[in-house]
Amino acid sequence: MKHQVPTPAVAPPAAAAAAAVKFEGQTKTSRMKVKWTQLGLVFFLILSLVMTGCFFWQYQMPKVQPDEGMGRSAKSEMMCPRFPEPLPLEHPIPSLKEALEKVDVLLRQTINPISLPALSAIVILNDTVLWTGNFGKRNASDPHSGPTNEYTIYRIASLSKLFPTLMLYKLWEDGKIGSLDDPLEKYVENFTIKNPLGKMRDSELKYVTDGLIFLDSGEVQIRSSSVTLRRMASQLSGLPRRLRATNLLWKGKTQSAINLLQDDVLVSDPGTKCHYSNLAFSLLAHVMAERVAGVDYQQWITENILDRLGMEDTSFDLTPGMQSQLAVGVYSNGKPAPLYDLGWYRPSGQMFSTAADLAKLAMMLLGAYHRKLLEPDSLKIMLTPLFRCDKDYFANRTGTPWEVNELMGYELLRKDGDLDGYSATFSLVPRLKLGLVVLMAGSRSQKQDVVTKAYNHIVPAIERAFREAKKVLVAPPNPDHYIGFFTYSNITFYEIKVGPDGVLIMQQFGPQIEELIPEKYRTIKLNYLVDRVFKVVFEKEYPCVLQVGTASVSLEAQDGQLFNFYVFNKQGLSPGFDAPGLNTYNVVRIPRRPSFSS
Template sequence: MKVKWTMLGMVVFFLLSVVMTCCFIWQYRMPKLKTEVAVKKAAVEDMCPKFPEPVPLKHPITSLRAALEKIDVLLRSSVDNTRLPAISAIVVLNDSVLWNGNFGKRNMSDPSSSAPNEYTVYRIASLSKIFPTLMLYKLWENGLVDSLDDPLEKYADNFTIKNPLGKSGGPTARTLSRRSPALTLRRMASQLSGLPRRLRSTNLLWSGDTKAALNLLQDDVLVADPGTKCHYSNVAFSLLANILAQKVTGSDFESWVSDNILQRLSMEDTGFNLTTAIQKQMAVGVYSNGQPAPLYNLGWYRPAGQMYSTAADMAKLMMALLGGYGWTLLRQDTLNTMLTPVIRCHSSYFANSTGTPWEINQKFGYDVVRKDGDLDGYAATLALVPRLKLGLVILMAGVRPADQDLASQAYSYLIPAVENAFRDAKRTLRPPLNPAPYVGFFTYRNMTFYEIKVDSDGVLVMQQFGPQVDTNVPSKYRTIRLDYLQDRVFRVVFESPYPCKLKVNSASVSLEAQDRQLFNFFPFNKKGVSPGFDSPGLNTYRVTRIAGRPYFTS
């Protein structure tokens, strides 16, 4: 009987093994639908340019209008009769106003109150910090400040503060003679000074002066070693503004800002003093319970948060910061420096990176450079996307919504729409005044060969030919157009979109690295033609002219 049960067990085990083997073979031979889909997805090429170049647009653009309508709905639905009775917002693109919207009432307690408009005045709170920063960059640009990284002690001889977190260890007074990290002007303007948020035993209404502030700091401590940690400080901006005004310009900060920024940009409804005339133009700020907020004046901290403005005036400021035509305030290279992130912040800080004076986060791969401000009864946001020449300001009378970031939500609609509009826009390239000196055949070390011709618009077109050409590469990726910039200088332009990387034989060529590079043609010879060109950005030199199309033997 035992033998029979053993035999039966062996038979069952054999049958089970056969079934499992058949299942394995069946599973193996099934079509790999999911795997194939994954492989296909992996094989899809990344297309470039990743960031389209801002170009003039022909309006109306349906997708852009749809995005602006969503922003309109977003802000309109954010108005609350008690907590947030008035909102004004404006969007700029390049050097023009793209859209503006005004919602709610200027004074909710007055039944006859009108809706706000782009000229309604709001307090802008910490957006005021943009102006000490502009002052710093303007003085640096004009040579009155030697370096953005000058130590504060250079302009304030009696400035000392204890730094127990410095490398030297122990409580030490910061002086110019020490080699520990300096408390520089740039760090003061980018929340990297390590200075406390406020002076000891003071509030925003403190009416002392800069001398008294420096005296208070002598027995205070740095919150962080300068340049090592993002830490929000109103002290830094007030100190920076007042010391630069007194020591460098010989005037007071508010007069300098009025003369050199506000008047220059025609920001007629922006300033510091809340006069009776200004108050009549204002939306009434309220607390969360709907009670009107008092319009108190900040004391020594005025540079860090006192100012008021309108959506129309802030649009002018944004266009100036984006380098818009007609609003020249700083040179483009200075603006580029001002809009560049300085350092990445620690995870507990409220922004990914800090700048001068910005908080910077990313949206769809773009740096969104922004400044937020909140002061009793008012809130404000200015946010720029420099790569897209795009700007947004939201001014609020009331309390900023806690459940959503209005600027971030608005940009979730706006950035894709503007990006696609730039991608779809036809690029107009500039032809040279006389194309003849550039037309002909060229070679790089007799390895690669090129012909430059003129298209129907007079624009130069360069195409590769010869034995090194891989015929599997589509012709349009072997052809580039040259955009004329200035005397003998052209910019490479690929037809968009194009694959970021292109496989040629066993190698991989980056078209992204080649796009927008410069060709610098050599001075014309006695025959009136250029004998060749360099492309420094591609580390390619002496691409030389040859007499005609060469003949290649197989």
């Protein structure tokens, strides 16, 4: 992404020399006059983050013609904030409604009565269910079968891997696991596996330290990396895809699995390569349950996650009530698929769920659900990508347990699942507080990625809605402390006054400033945070790069700066402020508005 060199909002000392001015009088005179010889500087500002309120809104989709535009329109000028902060929205929003209509058409067109007869999808924004889409029938071979809905049961396959990961973070939060990076040997005393790639003789030896990859040369031996809990949850453990001489229906015990590994081989040195492993997640789940929690894995998940989040239709096994709501999975030829019991591999792919239940899980992971499972710091760690994968891996990066790719500059976190007769995707765009769940009875399309295509419609509409949303700003307890005139080195000048809502307004002024810079980019609002600290705010979107004569200024680089006002003097006024994020200090109060000579 191309950026212009940022220009400070309040000029640093280097700028003072470049923009030297002559003073005709100082603060002791009755009138200040300043002769301008160069442009000073422009104030730039932020979009404020306000996450208050809670509402649920669903867009009802009228039918849209299939040939209506599916692409993202290009803008002639890049507008910012490039990544707008999530704000409360007042629905309905026409552009968002239009985008969801296109998603409706997209998913409706994927239905195939033979290979993909049923699909349920749900779009989540923060704590809001924006839209649900349900297509086809639960049982394509039964003419009396009912239509799908958000409570239709699907097998979710590898989406089941979300739950061992949640268990890991919860046990870590509760202090039952010392570190996410504990080696597996800490909890399984007799765990061993051969790691021939941990010691190498190679002219280009690749090793990892503090998350960085380095190359060394010559005849070198390095210490073997360990199979850690976090690596097991992020496809970085190096463990094989499954236990040797077993398949996904293996009914063995955890100790038998550990015994089988003693003469097995890691396929890569742990922490150095992305390698998909059902074995890693199943072993992690069983070890945490049996050796740490002291209970059965399924019991722990049910009591500590499913019950806690109210995921009433999510389970490892079908109850009679769930059976009646099941979407029948089919192979690509339309033949019904059997519901295999995955035995010891259940943690990696056994579970059943609904779009409605997985929406609750998505809201929790986005930090918006009213039932809390993990602390915000833990959620932040869980949603952070860990490692960049090789080009031959199916995702650009990996996380716990995510496959991570870039979408329009955002990190798109996905967990995909495919198992006989069923396909599923659970996905999040954390920066937008956005989620999309798609559950399918049948095989996902190999011709197109409907999840990415759906986001291509939704993301621009969400961005536009956030940019146009009303910002809720906070006024200071007493604005009188801050109002008045200020200058930086007698080069740039600012007036702070009180708006009708009590929120402070700051405007930069001066002859050349007023001639070259539109007023809306010279005027900002100050959002009060705490203890004389304010955040500058643009009310509307702005050009990422502002052309000022023959120069260009990056407004985007100034976005979100904090102003720290000084302790009040005897007159109850703040003598000035700093902008530490811009390395700018001593913007000082002056007694009156200066006048300028040409």
